[in-house]
Amino acid sequence: MTESPFNAAEYAVGKHILVRAQGVKKTYQRGAEITHALKGIDLELFRGEYICVMGPSGSGKSTFFNMVGGLDSPTAGRVFIDEVDMAQLNAQELAFLRCRKIGYVFQSYNLNSVMTALENVTLPMTFAGMHADEARERGMKLLGMVGLGDRWNHRPKQMSGGQQQRTAIARALANAPSLLLCDEPTANLDFASGKEVHRILRELNEAGTTIICATHDHEMLAVSSRMVWISGGEIERIAVTRDVQIVKASLGDVDDSGATANVPQQTGASHA
Ligand code: ADP
Numbered sequence: 001m002t003e004s005p006f007n008a009a010e011y012a013v014g015k016h017i018l019v020r021a022q023g024v025k026k027t028y029q030r031g032a033e034i035t036h037a038l039k040g041i042d043l044e045l046f047r048g049e050y051i052c053v054m055g056p057s058g059s060g061k062s063t064f065f066n067m068v069g070g071l072d073s074p075t076a077g078r079v080f081i082d083e084v085d086m087a088q089l090n091a092q093e094l095a096f097l098r099c100r101k102i103g104y105v106f107q108s109y110n111l112n113s114v115m116t117a118l119e120n121v122t123l124p125m126t127f128a129g130m131h132a133d134e135a136r137e138r139g140m141k142l143l144g145m146v147g148l149g150d151r152w153n154h155r156p157k158q159m160s161g162g163q164q165q166r167t168a169i170a171r172a173l174a175n176a177p178s179l180l181l182c183d184e185p186t187a188n189l190d191f192a193s194g195k196e197v198h199r200i201l202r203e204l205n206e207a208g209t210t211i212i213c214a215t216h217d218h219e220m221l222a223v224s225s226r227m228v229w230i231s232g233g234e235i236e237r238i239a240v241t242r243d244v245q246i247v248k249a250s251l252g253d254v255d256d257s258g259a260t261a262n263v264p265q266q267t268g269a270s271h272a
């Protein structure tokens with residue numbers, strides 16, 4: 001079995017582009033120190049896809065997510081969401097886009113520590129102008145969906161890492177975003193909690209949410225539609241997941257996630 005090379009034009013046929021990154025570069029400057037975190041990323045993400053982004057620490061994954069999510073702006077290049085150039089939006093339009101169209105899930109959960117699970121989940125609804133009763137009802141429904149219906153009154157400190165991450169997923173879904181950005185969502189979780197997060201993300205994708213996820217977790221890779229490898233701020237490789245054989249790393253070859261994705265005819269850690 002050999003891997004067929006990724007043919008972007010063929011893959012795009014009949015698909016609706018949700019995100020288009022065009023020549024995205026990001027340079028950070030701190031004093032005399034200049035870091036070229038992204039060196040020109042071109043990537044199209046289609047509606048309904050589940051894309052896993054891989055790459056070693058420092059390769060630019062989070063920086064790329066920040067650009068796609070409109071949390072930061074590129075030094076050069078453009079990001080389009082639904083063919084709208086994010087650079088053309090004013091502050092209010094950008095806030096609307098971030099609040100309504102994009103959900104964010106981070107490795108470290110980023111919950112508000114003084115708020116209950118329900119308050120965390122309903123906060124973005126309040127920002128979006130939803131009535132408090134409706135927000136509460138929707139918040140309870142979302143917490144129920146991630147298996148936390150009975151924990152709505154708990155604060156982050158009273159929850160396990162897995163429960164906090166599930167709360168963060170419910171919060172990300174507050175305003176029914178079309179795009180979910182997950183930056184290493186299971187990196188801090190134990191195996192069972194990670195599995196639960198996989199299941200939730202898979203179900204969300206099956207229900208129509210487009211997901212882009214930075215991960216090395218082989219269970220997530222397995223359910224993805226495409227895999228993208230980033231190295232040194234550049235896209236190194238793109239593959240359609242069904243063309244790639246995903247294998248668990250053998251002992252001695254284990255990276256920090258405990259899994260790797262190898263292509264049959266290649267050896268070694270091709271992704272990192
Ligand atoms: P990854 O998520 O793949 O680990 P990052 O996108 O966080 O990588 O970082 C890419 C590079 O950009 C790294 O060299 C990192 O040190 C640098 N970097 C990230 N954010 C900043 C920042 N705010 N200021 C300066 N350098 C940064």
Ligand code: MG
Pocket residue numbers: 061062063183
């Ligand atoms: Mg990162």
